[in-house]
Amino acid sequence: MKIARVRAYAPPDLNPIFNQSNMVITVETDAGITGIGEGGSKDTIEQCAGRLIGKDPQFIEKLWQDMYRSFFYPPGREKIDGLGGLDLALWDLKGKVLNQPVHALLGGLARNYCECYITGGVGGGPTYKERAQAAIAAGYRAFRIDAASVKNGGTTFNARERIHQVRRDCEEVREGVGKDGDWLIDFHQRFDFADALRGCKLLEDLEPFLVEDPVRTEAFLEDIPKLRKQTTVPLAAGEEWGQRWDFNKLVENHDLDYVRATLPNVGGITEMRKIAAICETHFVGIVPHFTGPIAEAALVHVLGTFPGPVLFEYNYQSRKIPYLPQYADFKDGKLWPNERPGLGVELDLKPLKMIAEITQPITDRILYYRPDGSITNW
Numbered sequence: 262m263k264i265a266r267v268r269a270y271a272p273p274d275l276n277p278i279f280n281q282s283n284m285v286i287t288v289e290t291d292a293g294i295t296g297i298g299e300g301g302s303k304d305t306i307e308q309c310a311g312r313l314i315g316k317d318p319q320f321i322e323k324l325w326q327d328m329y330r331s332f333f334y335p336p337g338r339e340k341i342d343g344l345g346g347l348d349l350a351l352w353d354l355k356g357k358v359l360n361q362p363v364h365a366l367l368g369g370l371a372r373n374y375c376e377c378y379i380t381g382g383v384g385g386g387p388t389y390k391e392r393a394q395a396a397i398a399a400g401y402r403a404f405r406i407d408a409a410s411v412k413n414g415g416t417t418f419n420a421r422e423r424i425h426q427v428r429r430d431c432e433e434v435r436e437g438v439g440k441d442g443d444w445l446i447d448f449h450q451r452f453d454f455a456d457a458l459r460g461c462k463l464l465e466d467l468e469p470f471l472v473e474d475p476v477r478t479e480a481f482l483e484d485i486p487k488l489r490k491q492t493t494v495p496l497a498a499g500e501e502w503g504q505r506w507d508f509n510k511l512v513e514n515h516d517l518d519y520v521r522a523t524l525p526n527v528g529g530i531t532e533m534r535k536i537a538a539i540c541e542t543h544f545v546g547i548v549p550h551f552t553g554p555i556a557e558a559a560l561v562h563v564l565g566t567f568p569g570p571v572l573f574e575y576n577y578q579s580r581k582i583p584y585l586p587q588y589a590d591f592k593d594g595k596l597w598p599n600e601r602p603g604l605g606v607e608l609d610l611k612p613l614k615m616i617a618e619i620t621q622p623i624t625d626r627i628l629y630y631r632p633d634g635s636i637t638n639w
Contacts, residue, residue, distance in 0.1 A: 262292045262358070264318050266620050267310035267347070269303055270613035272584055276553070279305075279339050280501060280526050283553035285584070285613060288350040290318060296354025297606050299555035300525035301343025303617045308332065309344045311623030319358070321351045325531045326636040331626040333639060338503040341528045348529025349559050349604065356603030363562040363604055367534065371568045375561055375596040376402035377575040378445060378470075389430055393437025393444060400594025402572060403443035403470050406434055408451050408460070420456045428463045435467045445497075447473040454484050461492035470572075471497040471519050471548065481508070486516045497521055500550035504528050505536050512545050519570070523549035524556040530563045537567045546570030554582055557596070558589040558604050565598050584612040 270285040279302060286298040286306060296318070309328040316324060328344050329336060336344055356363045364370050378401055385395025389406060396404040409426035411418055427446070434444045446469055452460060457475040464472065472494045476484040478501050485498060495518035502508050502522050511517045522536055540547055547567060549560050551574040564571045579591055587607040590597040599605045627639045 262290050262294070262317065262319075264313045264316050265289055265291045266618065267306070267313060268615055268619075269301070269306050269617040270610065271616050273612055279342055281552045282342060282346070283555075284346065285555070285608065286346045286350050287608075288313065288318065288347065288354055290354065294354060294357050296350035296352070296357065297555060297604065297608050298346040298348070298350030298353065298525070298529075299553045299559075300346025300349070302339070305340045305343030306346065307617055307619055308623065309340070309347055310617075310619040311621065312626070313347065314620060314622035318351055318354050321348065321355065321531055323636065324351065325528070327628065329528070330636055330638060331623075331628060336503070336528075338501070338526070341503040341532075342526050345525025345527060345529035345532070348531050349525055349556065352530045352559070352562075353603035353606065360602050362598070362600050362602060363530070363559070364565045364598055367530075367563060367566045370565045370598055372565055372571070374598070375565060375571055375573050377573045377591075377594055377596060378403035378405050378443075379576055379578075379594075380405040380407070380447075380574070381576065383578065388437075389433035390437035393434045393442075396594075397438050397442050402594070403445055404434060404438055405445045405447060405574075406430055408446060408448045418451065420452050423451070424456055424460045424463065427460055431464055431467050431469070443470040445470040445473065448475045450474045450477045452476065454480070454487070457484070458488060458491055461488065461494045461496075465493050469494055471495040473497045473521065473548075474500070478502075482511065485511060486514065489516045495519065497548055500526075502527065504532055505539060509539060512539050512543050515543050515545065517545055519546040519548040519572075521548055521550050523552055524559050524563070526550070526552065530559060533560075533563050537564070537569070541567065541569050544569070546572070548572045548574070550574060551576065554585055554588045555604065555606055558606050561589060561596050561598055562604060584609050 266289040288296040382392030385391040393404040409423040497519035499521035
């Protein structure tokens with residue numbers, strides 16, 4: 262069996278933000294079996310896809326290394342997102358060939374379901390207290406708020422003043438979820454170090470499940486270790502990261518309690534398995550960022566097999582998606598694994614617009630191989 266064609270499709274609600282791309286990818290074989298993935302853009306998919314044409318799809322790790330290394334310069338975060346979307350399709354394809362769900366190919370499930378949190382709530386009233394109460398009553402593990410967004414379309418953000426509003430908002434949320442309920446807050450990189458530290462300290466007695474992205478992503482490697490030493494709130498970061506070399510030191514030093522790394526942004530399931538191994542080694546949980554519905558279905562497979570702490574961001578509830586008759590299985594505030602082959606996703610192409618079709622292999626690249634046949638750098 263060989264890969265014959267790769268196509269990319271724009272959905273009606275295409276997200277233009279690259280690291281939340283819901284671009285649909287299909288990897289088609291000469292045996293008539295198609296894998297479905299998600300992520301990237303036309304430009305970031307085409308080069309990697311050209312390296313797949315004519316190859317045997319069963320050797321996913323080798324194909325990943327080929328796509329990653331063939332153009333010598335390591336992929337940036339935009340391109341690794343597209344590579345990751347292709348990787349999702351390869352895993353979906355493999356599961357369909359073997360008539361097995363992807364989680365079975367990864368060693369089997371380690372949990373019965375994946376707990377979720379919701380941002381904004383499921384109704385319940387205008388106050389944070391009421392919305393937090395409604396989220397917990399609907400079965401979600403936790404309720405999340407952001408860091409005092411400016412209301413009524415305003416754009417002036419006075420960080421020192423907003424920190425006081427954060428405290429007031431979080432007091433409401435704590436009351437809403439109850440003494441033993443869980444809540445979290447996304448600082449959204451809005452604060453420089455001094456205000457981020459002040460905000461974390463102000464929230465310590467309210468015991469958040471985590472504080473996300475407390476400082477700018479450019480400062481993570483320098484500032485998060487300093488924050489870790491000065492506050493007791495659990496810290497999370499990483500929705501903008503690419504592959505594991507962006508953040509492995511923060512995990513190895515346990516400067517983070519949770520990583521927000523996600524699919525396909527890190528390079529797909531192939532890379533996420535390695536990130537999960539690093540996290541398990543250092544007792545760090547994974548709270549993946551929500552990107553798109555196919556990627557979310559894939560996360561259930563790969564993190565369903567991870568034995569460490571997991572919490573999913575999920576705001577779709579039971580929403581119907583016109584081009585996906587089946588994707589993730591959501592009920593009672595939780596995402597449930599299923600036994601459908603591959604990623605368990607069903608695709609209807611009619612609402613989609615094809616924007617790329619790759620049928621010709623890219624062969625003018627030189628790769629070096631070790632004596633045992635494994636790929637190394639040219």
